[in-house]
Amino acid sequence: MNQIRRFEDLSYDEFAEKWSNTPFVLTRAIQPWPVTKQWTIDELLLKYPEVEFRAEAVDWPFSTYCQYMRNSQDESPLYLFDRRFAEKMGLKVGKGEDTAYWRPDCFGPDLFELLGDERPAHRWLIIGPERSGSTFHKDPNGTSAWNAVIQGAKYWIMFPPSVDVPGVYVSRDNSEVTSPLSIPEWLLEFHAEARQLPECVEGICRAGEILHVPSGWWHLVVNLEDGIALTQNFVPKAHLGEVLSFLRDRADQVTGFKREVSDPYRLFAERLERQYPDLLQEAQEELERKNGRKKRTWDLAIGHGEDEGESTSRGGGGGGFTFGFGAGSDDEDEIP
Ligand SMILES: O=C(O)CCC(=O)C(=O)O
Ligand SMILES: [Fe+2]
Numbered sequence: 362m363n364q365i366r367r368f369e370d371l372s373y374d375e376f377a378e379k380w381s382n383t384p385f386v387l388t389r390a391i392q393p394w395p396v397t398k399q400w401t402i403d404e405l406l407l408k409y410p411e412v413e414f415r416a417e418a419v420d421w422p423f424s425t426y427c428q429y430m431r432n433s434q435d436e437s438p439l440y441l442f443d444r445r446f447a448e449k450m451g452l453k454v455g456k457g458e459d460t461a462y463w464r465p466d467c468f469g470p471d472l473f474e475l476l477g478d479e480r481p482a483h484r485w486l487i488i489g490p491e492r493s494g495s496t497f498h499k500d501p502n503g504t505s506a507w508n509a510v511i512q513g514a515k516y517w518i519m520f521p522p523s524v525d526v527p528g529v530y531v532s533r534d535n536s537e538v539t540s541p542l543s544i545p546e547w548l549l550e551f552h553a554e555a556r557q558l559p560e561c562v563e564g565i566c567r568a569g570e571i572l573h574v575p576s577g578w579w580h581l582v583v584n585l586e587d588g589i590a591l592t593q594n595f596v597p598k599a600h601l602g603e604v605l606s607f608l609r610d611r612a613d614q615v616t617g618f619k620r621e622v623s624d625p626y627r628l629f630a631e632r633l634e635r636q637y638p639d640l641l642q643e644a645q646e647e648l649e650r651k652n653g654r655k656k657r658t659w660d661l662a663i664g665h666g667e668d669e670g671e672s673t674s675r676g677g678g679g680g681g682f683t684f685g686f687g688a689g690s691d692d693e694d695e696i697p
Contacts, residue, residue, distance in 0.1 A: 362556055365517060365564030365572070373469040381505070381599035384519050384562055384580075386572050387467065391509050394462040397569055400511045400589055402427065402488065409450055414443040414486070430490045430587065437543045438493040446486035454484070462591060465571060468507060471595035472604075472640075475632035481617030481625070487590040494583035496541045497529045500574060501616045502625075503607035504594040509571040513588015518555065518563040522577030527551040527558075529579065536614045544583055576600040601640060602647040605629065609648075 369389040371380060391397050410424040416439045421429070426441055433439070447454050452461040464471065473480045481502060494515070499522070500506050508515070520526050528551035530539045542550065555561055565585065566572040574580055596604050608615055608626035618625050633641040 363559075363562045365519070365562050365566075367564070370465075371467045373466055376467050377469060377597070377599060380573070381597055382575050384517070384573055384575060384578060386564060386566050386570050387465065388570050390465045390467060391462070391571050392569060394509075396461050396511055396591070402430075402512060402587060402589060405488075405589070412449050414441050414446065414449070414488075416441040416443075426488070430488075433490060436492070436545055438490050440493045440495075441486070441488040443486050444482045444484060447484070462509075464593065464595070465507065468505075468573070468595060469597055472598065472601055472633070472637075473504070473594075473596045473629075475636055476629060479619065479622050479628060481594075481615075483595070483617070484591070484593045487592060488588070489584050490587045491584055492545070494544050495581065496538075496544055496547065497526055497579055497581045498538060498541075499577055499579060500594055502594075503576050503600065503603040504596055505576045505600055506574040506592055506594045507571050508566065508574065508582075508590055508592040510566050510568050511589040511591060512568050513584055513586040513590075514565055514567045515572075515588070515590065516563070516565055516583045516585055517572060518552075518561065518581050519574070520555075520558070520562075520579040521560050522579070524558065524560045524579065526579050527555045536611070544581065547581065548583075576603045598640060601633075601644040602651075605644050606648050606651075 366383065366385040368385055368387055370387050371385075406423060406427050411422050413420045413422050414426060416426055419439075426439075429439065443449070446452070447461070453459055454461060454463065456463045473483065483504075487508075525531075528542055528547050531537070532539050541547075556563065564572075568588070605626065608629060612626065615625055622628060630641060633644075
């Protein structure tokens with residue numbers, strides 16, 4: 362079994378040079394956050410009993426959710442997952458005076474900050490009882506994420522982007538996980554088999570620790586105790602290419618933007634062009650290279666020459682070979 366790596370902390374240079382594609386836990390990165398010392402479920406109940414938070418399909422006052430959580434015997438308990446918590450609780454986020462928490466330095470600049478108010482939903486307060494959690498998924502829009510445990514402990518099991526995770530059925534265009542199994546169902550049926558795969562990594566992230574989810578990685582998460590977490594999705598320089606290709610080539614799968622934002626790819630490319638033209642150019646060149654390689658793979662696969670027009674996805678009988686960069690989110694089928 363491969364354990365998720367653990368470090369006390371990493372510098373941004375170490376992250377950028379070595380670890381942006383690897384899940385890891387930092388054990389000493391969030392101790393200075395005020396919320397790490399202040400927040401417990403009891404404390405939040407005292408301070409915010411009336412504040413309504415989103416728990417799946419319902420908005421409940423926190424006191425109602427706590428009552429549910431403490432009495433529930435549900436196999437898959439309702440999970441509190443709220444992206445407007447900072448506004449609702451009157452919290453300041455980011456470095457400065459009287460703030461609740463901030464982005465750890467290790468992950469470096471978040472390129473989606475260039476979008477300002479037009480960035481997609483990116484931060485969530487997560488609260489749930491033992492057994493609650495998240496079934497297998499990849500995070501939205503090719504983003505990376507961090508997940509900080511404030512109270513409790515979470516078990517994580519993760520796989521690299523190109524792995525076919527046992528018991529996880531993805532639609533042909535990779536757009537959705539079809540009929541996901543509940544966490545207990547997946548654990549009972551597939552956990553033992555999945556843990557044998559060499560690519561599998563697993564581990565526990567405890568209170569006061571923060572975990573890195575690299576762009577495109579599969580993950581399932583279970584709370585081992587009642588707990589509180591904060592999570593944020595971000596775009597590190599190292600994964601700009603994935604995010605741009607997601608926004609451009611999977612526009613129908615892009616999520617979290619306000620309705621007014623009609624062309625997220627263009628918006629992001631324009632902001633990058635203004636602030637970091639070199640980064641944009643580098644990322645676009647990387648996409649072109651990948652595109653070229655995938656096109657050659659495709660041409661070889663179907664026995665056509667270079668002048669074959671681009672197609673989107675192979676029709677019947679082809680075993681689900683998808684064409685176009687972004688489709689596989691990996692380099693597995695590249696030709697050197
Ligand atoms: O349940 C959790 O803490 C994991 C959350 C997660 O993976 C997500 O928000 O994308
Ligand atoms: Fe996630």
